[in-house]
Structure formats: structure tokens, C-alpha cells
Amino acid sequence: MTWAEKEFGETDLGDVRRTDRLVQIASKIVSSPESSLPSALSSEADNKACYRFMQNESFDFSDIILGPLENCWNKIKKTPRTILVQDTSLLNYDSKKMHPWIGSNWQ
Numbered sequence: 001m002t003w004a005e006k007e008f009g010e011t012d013l014g015d016v017r018r019t020d021r022l023v024q025i026a027s028k029i030v031s032s033p034e035s036s037l038p039s040a041l042s043s044e045a046d047n048k049a050c051y052r053f054m055q056n057e058s059f060d061f062s063d064i065i066l067g068p069l070e071n072c073w074n075k076i077k078k079t080p081r082t083i084l085v086q087d088t089s090l091l092n093y094d095s096k097k098m099h100p101w102i103g104s105n106w107q
Contacts, residue, residue, distance in 0.1 A: 002027055011067045013059045021053050022064060 001009075004026035011019050025041070032040040041047045076082045 003030060007068045007071060008064070009067075011064060013063055015058075018053070018056070018059065021049065025050050025053065 002023075004023045008019065008022045008026050011022055013019050013022065024046075028042065028046070029037070029040050037050065038047050041050055
């Protein structure tokens, strides 16, 4: 069973085909996390299907995230101590003028 199947395979989006599509999308994104969505999906057909999926008004983000949140919570409950790390750093390169691709000189 893949990571995407474990995290999203039981998600109820009102139609098993939507759940299957969610698993397919998540699998492709996680296999190439540094890529843009069109690059990760790799084909125009997959890209269009992904955008149609995201525009579907039959479900919303909370329906999609509920399964992974429950999985995470169940893992946390099994450990004696959990450290939750949050990165709140903010990087601002506007004052850096030494490189043409950094800050306000970016083209």
C-alpha cells in the first residue's frame, strides 16, 4: 500500500472515483514534491483532471484533510511525547541587490 493510499484511500468524497483521483494526484505530487503541479502531474490530461477535481463543489478541503489528520492524531496518541515544530521564519531579499535573481532586482 502506498503512502497516498494509506493517507487518502478511505476518504469519503461521495464517489469512489473521486477518492481514486485524490490518491492518484497525491501519489504524483509526493513523488515529485519540488515540482510545480503541472510538472508533477506530467500530462495535460492529468493536469486537467486535477484542476477539475479541485473545482468540484461536491466536497471541500476539510473532507480531503480529515483522513490524514486522523492518521496523524492516531500516531501521536501512540507515542509518549510528540514535538510539533513550526517554522515561522520569514525571508525578505528585497534589500539584497548583489544578484539579479534575488530581491527587487529579480526578473
